[in-house]
Amino acid sequence: MTSARYVVVGAGLMGAATAWQLAGRGEEVVLVERDVPAGPRGSSHGSARIFRYAYADPFYAELVVRSEPWWARLERGAGRRLIDRVGGVDHGRGREPERLARVLEAAGVAHELLGPARARSRWPQLTVETSVLYQPGAGVLDARAAAEAMVELAVAAGAQLRTAWPVRGIARTGAGFTVSGPGGETLDAGHVVVAAGGHLPDLIGELPLPAAFLAGLPRLRVRQESAFHFPYRDPDRPWPTTIREDGGLPVYSLPGGRDAGFRGQKVAEYHGGRPLRSAAAQDGVVDPAHRARVVAHVRAHLPGLVPEPYAETTCLFTSTPDEEFVLDSAGGITVVSPCSGHGGKFAPLLGAMAADLATGATEATGAAGVPARFRPGTAARRRRG
Known part of the structure; x- marks a missing residue:
């Protein structure tokens, strides 16, 4: 003992x-x-999670700012970079980019608010119909x-x-x-x-x-979520993280890191997975209907990706209401x-x-x-x- x-x-x-x-x-x-x-x-698990500041709730935006010194301390102690600051894009009517920009302004977080035409010029690999919030300090966290x-x-x-x-x-x-x-x-x-x-x-x-x-x-709710990796049409074009919301479930994407051989974008629905009693009930099996929805999203909204996943995985979200x-x-x-x-x-x-x-x-x-x-x-x- x-x-x-x-x-x-x-x-x-x-x-x-x-x-x-x-x-x-x-x-x-x-x-x-x-x-x-x-x-x-x-x-x-895995090497790719979104690190972002854009929250509609100022509390969480400010909490990200408060986390920054701790990440810097961890990276110094570990002697390695843990966040790749590729920038982050938020768009879509449900995402309310203008509102997010006001929150980041109040929190002192660097950002840009771009019109659709300017955003499409900067990121032709995305389909954009609304204004876009860009956070240069956002990126990919190696979890x-x-x-x-x-x-x-x-x-x-x-x-x-x-x-x-x-x-x-x-x-x-x-x-x-x-x-x-x-x-x-x-x-x-x-x-x-x-x-x-x-x-x-x-x-x-x-x-x-x-x-x-x-x-x-x-009450705690566990979901078995699925994520899919899609190859880049142009491997030399830099990609930001993205969150698009247009009334349905938000869909997010980010450079897939070493899990995807650094050659594709990870794409997933937020809270679109299968409910479980607990982690003990997970089976690691991707739902074909879930895959079909994400492929359809890539085909419609991420033209810089080949709409055929070359890798996929599951993970767990445990959430409160x-x-x-x-x-x-x-x-x-x-x-x-x-x-x-x-x-x-x-x-x-x-x-x-x-x-x-x-x-x-x-x-x-x-x-x-x-x-x-x-x-x-x-x-x-x-x-x-």
Whole structure:
């Protein structure tokens, strides 16, 4: 049996970020992962996630700005670039580019608002009918490399890593907890951080958390999403990330990175995947109807791509009904997820927030401070007395 002040469950982006932050503060940390960090059956695998500032909600735009110093710190510590700043394009009537531009103006984020003709001249590989918001600082986040970097830095700071270590149970024992793993192995912990992503729906009801706290948490929804890689017609033309929304589901695209051999654009619908009970129900099978919708979108709106996918993959989104995050703590357990399919860009900052919660740091003395809107369980407990 191993004892540690903190056991962090899950080594995707959020768990890795929390372990990095805790270990960097000199805390005893054991990070456990059912597979490998940012493994292929989780939400943090792959080399291509959109990093963007464009949110209609000023809160999230400002949160991206707050995340920037943490990304810079991580890249310095890891000695590698984790965000490729290729720029980002948002367009379509449902995307409301003018509104996004006002939000970015208030947040102090560099951007341009272009008319359709000028946008088509700059990006002939796109079909554009509305004004376009361009963010030069947006780009592609290498999710797996970021998670691996945070794990490496956590281990270098003294954390222990256990892979192939699925959690079988978490029980309160005296002033702490016993975390049970494979083959009868156990860990003693003073505090447990649960960052289990799509496995959280299976775990949450089994955690020794106060009933009022559990009652305040939102319903969690897991989807098996699909993404497709399409070859560039002109391999030498630079591509930005794109988000187009015209009343239906938003469709996003981004340079596919090493996952696609650097020769194509990754394209997907946002929240267009199949609902699951939890990550345990995923099968990794792409829905043919989903593929057909994305191919039709490419044919109609991305003329710079050959409308025949040469690679495809699935991943998991775990979301709340309002797509907010859950970052809350009660009774010695901190819950860090879900992040509703858009949380990866905030990972180092959310790790700092989670470390603040776990250690009991206040907003004044902690590294980040935790917004009240991320703490539904604690708010419910306060309301109920």
